Amino acid sequence: MQAVALTEFGEPEVLSLQELDDPLVGPDTVLVEVRAAGVNPVDYMIRRGYLQGAYPHHMPLIPGWDVAGVVRAAGPAVTGYRPGDEVVGYVRKDHVQNGTYADMVAAPVRTLAHKSRSLDFERAAGIPLAGLTAVQTLHAAGAGRGDIVLVHAASGGVGHLAVQIATAMGASRVIGTASEGNHEFLRELGAEPLTYGERLPERLAELVGGEGKVDVALDFVGGQALADSPSIVRSPERHVSVMDPDTVLSQGGRYVFVHPDSQQLTWLGELADNGQLRVEVQQTFPLEQAAAAHRVLEDGHVRGKLVLTPA
Template sequence: MKAIALTEYGDPEVLSLQDLPDPIVGPDHLLVEVRAAGVNPVDYKIRQGYLQGAFPHHTPLIPGWDVAGVVLSTGTAVHDFKPGDEVLGYVRKDHVQNGAYAELVSVPDRMVARKPSTVDWEVAGALPLAGLTALQALKAAGVSSGDTVLVHAAAGGVGHLAVQIAFQLGAARVIGTASPRNHDFLRALGAEPVPYGDALIDAVSEAVGGDGKVDAALDFVGGPAFDDSLQLVRDRARIVSIVDGGRTVEHGAKHVFVRASSEQLQWLVDLVAAGSLKVEVQRSFPLEQAADAQRLLEGGHVRGKVVLTV
């Protein structure tokens, strides 16, 4: 099969299109012919070698934890899927090596959901990691009926989904930080936009009114966003960050590192099919241009998601 892989860590140029052996299909795995693979910040962090302390890494290393495609074959222990099924999945494994930037990927059946026929491949490939991160962060923050929720980086890949899912969970108001060029985008999703920066605390407090506090805050960017959240939430246990786990816990907040869940992913993609959740794909690239896709994402200011098509 053809795949984008690296044999050393570094700049996007270390990624190259290579001919590699087809994946091994274990007893509880599906062999999936990839149609789309989401590109996420974790992908370029793996490329840079930053996650070597968190997971065993092996080269040649194929990045990519988001996949959408067609089942080609199944392992002997798989009973709920068959060849021809269209699926999507968040395919983080215990070892970093055989990811989704490829023509084929072997995926544990517990990590996939069925793709409704009305959901296109690029959207399906963009959804898993970002959608699950957003949902699990909202649940960790205990977001429910009537809440006012602050979402940092609300126009980004995770943030724009969190805005919408918050309403699905019953939130009454969502305030989202974003650059001014994305404020209309957030309004269209139902959020109340505020600019990030030095005036953020005052802007949020003014928007909320009353005691100037929100019920929950989701930090998808780190740094000052987390510090600001400490001053804007009534209960620090309802701050959730995906960035700095140690510092988050030290301040009484919660840290989320996304986990695979076929049930949650099915719920999310069914929302997409029903028109209740919009996945913004800013741009798609063919597989062989994976370096350009990562370069775009690494530069910041991406609205929604970037996807590779195969």
């Protein structure tokens, strides 16, 4: 198979298109022909070697945990998928080596769901990691009907989905922080935009009135946003971050590291089919231009998702 892989950690230039052995198909695994692979910040963290303390890493290393594609073969214990099925997956395994930046990937069934009928492969590939992160942070915060939810970095890959999912879960108001250039985009998604930066708690208080606090705060950016979160949420345990576990836990909040969940992936696809979830793809890149996609992502300010497409 063809795959983008690295043999040493470093800058985007360590990524190259290589010819590697086809994946092995285990008893509870399906072989997926990759039609699109989502690009996420964790991918460049892996490329830089930042996750070596969390997972075993093996070279050559193919990055990528998001996939949308077509089942080509299924292991003998697999009952829910058959060749020809269109699937999506958050294919995170217990070690880092055989990712989704490839034309084929072996995916454990626990990581998969059937693809939304209404989304093309590129947009479907933007859902798994980002959508599951949004769902799981909202659940960790106990978000539900009538809540006022604040989403930090609301125009990004996770944030723009979290805005819509919070609405689908019954939030009465969703407020999203973003640069002014993304305010209209947030309005299209149903959020009230708020410019990030200095004096955020004071400006939020002006927007919401009353005691100037929200019920739920979701942090997808860290830094000042995470520092501000305890002061803007009514109950400390209802602010959740994916960025800095030590800090958010010391503040009394919750830390989330997304895990595969087939049922949640299925539900996200249903939201898309019902017109409740729009997946914004800023740009697609051919697989061999994965390094260019990493440069764009690391430069920041991506609206929605970046996606790779094999030839």
